[in-house]
Amino acid sequence: MTGENLQPAGRAASESSGRLAIANLEVSFGERKVVSIADLRLDHAEIVGLAGESGSGKSMTTLAILGLAHTVGAAVGGSIKLDGLELVGLGADQLRAIRGRRIAAIFQSPSTAFSPVYKVGSVFVKALRLHGASKSEAEDRAAEAMRQVLLSPDLMRRYPSQLSGGQLQRVAIALAVALRAEILLADEPTSALDVTVQAEVLDLLRGLRESIGMSILFISHDLAVVAELCDSVAVMRNGLIVEQGLAGQVLSAPEDAYTIELLASVPRLAAAP
Amino acid sequence: MTAESEVPVASARAHEPEIAATGEVSSTPPLLRIADLTVRFGPVLAVSGVSLDVPAGPFGLGLVGESGSGKSTIGRAILRLVRAASGTITFDSKDVGSLHAAALKAYRRDAQIVFQDPDNSLDPRMRIGTTIGEALRTHDIVPRDGIADRIAELLTEAGLEPAFAERYPHQLSGGQRQRVAIARALSVQPRLLVLDEPTSALDVRTQARILKLIARLRAERQLSYLLITHNLGVVSKLCEQTAVLYLGKIAEIGPTDLLLSAPAHPYTQALRSAVPEVDVAGRRSRIVLPGDPPNSASPPAGCVFHPRCPLAIDRCRTEIPELRDVAPGRRSSCHRAEEVLAGKLAAT
Numbered sequence: 001m002t003g004e005n006l007q008p009a010g011r012a013a014s015e016s017s018g019r020l021a022i023a024n025l026e027v028s029f030g031e032r033k034v035v036s037i038a039d040l041r042l043d044h045a046e047i048v049g050l051a052g053e054s055g056s057g058k059s060m061t062t063l064a065i066l067g068l069a070h071t072v073g074a075a076v077g078g079s080i081k082l083d084g085l086e087l088v089g090l091g092a093d094q095l096r097a098i099r100g101r102r103i104a105a106i107f108q109s110p111s112t113a114f115s116p117v118y119k120v121g122s123v124f125v126k127a128l129r130l131h132g133a134s135k136s137e138a139e140d141r142a143a144e145a146m147r148q149v150l151l152s153p154d155l156m157r158r159y160p161s162q163l164s165g166g167q168l169q170r171v172a173i174a175l176a177v178a179l180r181a182e183i184l185l186a187d188e189p190t191s192a193l194d195v196t197v198q199a200e201v202l203d204l205l206r207g208l209r210e211s212i213g214m215s216i217l218f219i220s221h222d223l224a225v226v227a228e229l230c231d232s233v234a235v236m237r238n239g240l241i242v243e244q245g246l247a248g249q250v251l252s253a254p255e256d257a258y259t260i261e262l263l264a265s266v267p268r269l270a271a272a273p
Numbered sequence: 274m275t276a277e278s279e280v281p282v283a284s285a286r287a288h289e290p291e292i293a294a295t296g297e298v299s300s301t302p303p304l305l306r307i308a309d310l311t312v313r314f315g316p317v318l319a320v321s322g323v324s325l326d327v328p329a330g331p332f333g334l335g336l337v338g339e340s341g342s343g344k345s346t347i348g349r350a351i352l353r354l355v356r357a358a359s360g361t362i363t364f365d366s367k368d369v370g371s372l373h374a375a376a377l378k379a380y381r382r383d384a385q386i387v388f389q390d391p392d393n394s395l396d397p398r399m400r401i402g403t404t405i406g407e408a409l410r411t412h413d414i415v416p417r418d419g420i421a422d423r424i425a426e427l428l429t430e431a432g433l434e435p436a437f438a439e440r441y442p443h444q445l446s447g448g449q450r451q452r453v454a455i456a457r458a459l460s461v462q463p464r465l466l467v468l469d470e471p472t473s474a475l476d477v478r479t480q481a482r483i484l485k486l487i488a489r490l491r492a493e494r495q496l497s498y499l500l501i502t503h504n505l506g507v508v509s510k511l512c513e514q515t516a517v518l519y520l521g522k523i524a525e526i527g528p529t530d531l532l533l534s535a536p537a538h539p540y541t542q543a544l545r546s547a548v549p550e551v552d553v554a555g556r557r558s559r560i561v562l563p564g565d566p567p568n569s570a571s572p573p574a575g576c577v578f579h580p581r582c583p584l585a586i587d588r589c590r591t592e593i594p595e596l597r598d599v600a601p602g603r604r605s606s607c608h609r610a611e612e613v614l615a616g617k618l619a620a621t
Contacts, residue, residue, distance in 0.1 A: 053476040054447070164565050165340070194339040194503045199547040199559055221476040224549035251551055265481035266551055267506030269533050 019044050019215050020065070020103075020183055024078035025088075027060050027069055027239075034074070035060050035239045042183065045213040047205070049226035049247060051262065052236035058219045061236075062185050065217075066105055067095040082183070101131045104176030108188040110168035114160040120171055121156030124178055131179060145178035146171070148211070149204055166197035173204060177212070184208075187219045202229050223259075224266045227251050235259045302366055304329045304497050305351065305384075305465055310360035312346050312521075316570045319346040321521040322360070330464065330497035335508030335529060337501075337544065338518035341566050344501045347518075348467040351499070352386050353377075364465070382412050385458035389470035391450035395442040401428075401453050402438030408460045423460070430493075431456035432486055448479035455486065459494070466498040472507065480507075487511060505541075506548045509533055517541045520569050520577040523596050525610075527603035537605035537614045539584045576608065584609055 018041030027035035035057040042048050052058045063069045064076045067087060080087040082102065087095070107113055114123060124142035125135060133141065143153035149170040160168055169189055176184050186205065190198035206229065208214045220226055226233050227247060234244035235256065243256040254260045303326040312320040320343040327334050336344040349355045351362055353369060362369040364380060372380050388394045395404055405424050409415055415423045425435035431452040442450055451471060458466060468487065472480035488511060490496060500512055508515050508529055515533075516526040517540060525538035536542045543560040562581040567573055573580050579589040588608050596606040599614060607613060 053478060166565065195505075195547040195549075196339055196503075196544060196562060197565075198549070200561060202549075203559075203561065221478075222549065223477070224551045227551045228549045262478055263551060265477040267477075267480070267484075267504060267509070267548075268550070269506055269509050269545060269548055 018042055019083055021081045026077040027064050027074050029074050037241055040234055042215045042217055045209050047209055047216045047218055047230045049230035049233035050219045051223055051226050051233055053221050056236040057239035058236050059187055062187050066099055101179050103183045104181035105185040106172040106189045108191050110172050113172055116160055119159055141178050145174040148177050149174040166193055169201055184214055184216045186216055223262050303327055306363040308361045311358045312350055312355055313358045318569055319343045319521055323523055327497050330495040331491045332497045333500055333512035335500050335512035335515035337505055337515055339503055339566055342518040343521035344518050345469050348469045348501050351467055352384055382461045383463055384465045385463040386467040387454050387458050387471050389473050391454045394454055397442050401440055405457050405460050408457055412461045414461055427456040427460050447475050451483055466496055468498055469501045505544050520572055525605045537599050537603055537610045538607045539582050539613055540578050
């Protein structure tokens, strides 16, 4: 692997079909189908919300995109294309070069995403070196990424336990930025955070879409958060997409009964006079 | 699940409109009085001089703040799960700190707590029925031969099938487990419930159902409760009064509707603006607070909020603001509360 792998990949390939294009995706455990998605696309610099509750299949979809579904014993069928490259059935080595590098992921609990025994900075250096950077290049790029997520590079000398939940989630995002990830899978990244910290993380994700054209698949059970952040939304229930479209449209005039119920569940502030 | 849907959450407040309107409580002593409570963990001042009153039910007091604000510590101090460094907690005119033996056991029956994470508060090796039955036996709530029937009643009241008594916690969903935790708390007929982030670990639809359950139970059982949460959206329909906490101190306290519609502290403004809203068009502009909450082991000088406050002036950096009356029924610990309240300062 060479340093060239770290450069942003050419985006010429099929803009119209989406940077990430999921078609007829099926994830199943034996006979039991847990995800069945006919069509879901994520364009350059687009933020798509995948909304649903526990058990809706949204997290299994994340695992399938990362090529990790087999690790929990699930089989994947259909197509997941990254700039035209078919990921379903791709060899382990090729997937490893894509996972983390071109497609990064952040999860609900940032404290479990970092090993407690390594300083934050060493996680960066390891990840960047795995994907071909030299040590000094890795350190420079890590510091730059930390600044991009509005954190002091000094925090890289700390252990995960010495950072707050909000700081750690920003570090996880910085890791994706440092690797020049084109696609970020964000699986409930703010559900464990205070509302104030959640607001900061949402601002940060919005900023990364603007500044580096990151495409984000934002997975959440909270439609208010989806409304704040996403361009379009797909609402999932029992592994199926029950409604999808532009976020403004779906959330202001939902058609599916389940979407309506999810919307009604969002806690609201009393209307201001 | 349908039982709650017949009880609109908003109706819960109809019971005590006068309290909601004025923030004043009648001359009878409050059910719970917290006076100048301070709690320390080593060098950390977790709670610093907090005073709160909770009248007899039905009544809801919201405690709102970020991680580290001291809101959960206050809840635990009420239950005597942590010790107060100073200050007093009085329940039914009795000093909670000096209770022991039979009087303490009676208090433990009167005051119950429900935690955020039912995974950790239910014994994984006990069937649900055993967990609830344990409380009934300890406090001799019903005759031994009536325990099974009472467990069934409590499960039904919490919106679960009586057959759940035979199951183990891992066979239940997160929302169902939280209903069990509520049923267990209610089993001893408490007069005061401390609800510590009871819905934060749940999906929004499950959260809405649990909040409806709380609204129904409060009306049926005349409950008083403290609802501890980081989300102002959660208190809006369930609490007459809300206290906003920052770094162990009360930033602002007052009737929930007034506090939400016209905050008297810039921190409340920021918290309110951080609540995500579906209606993108009607959304308020967000007030982003710079930095993280400061370390409570070394709080800043002056107003503890000043390093993150968009409205801070020189006075805020040196002079500690007292919690003071700023409008009928409303107290704020901001030097500029009157200006904030009058809407002259739109923190942006």
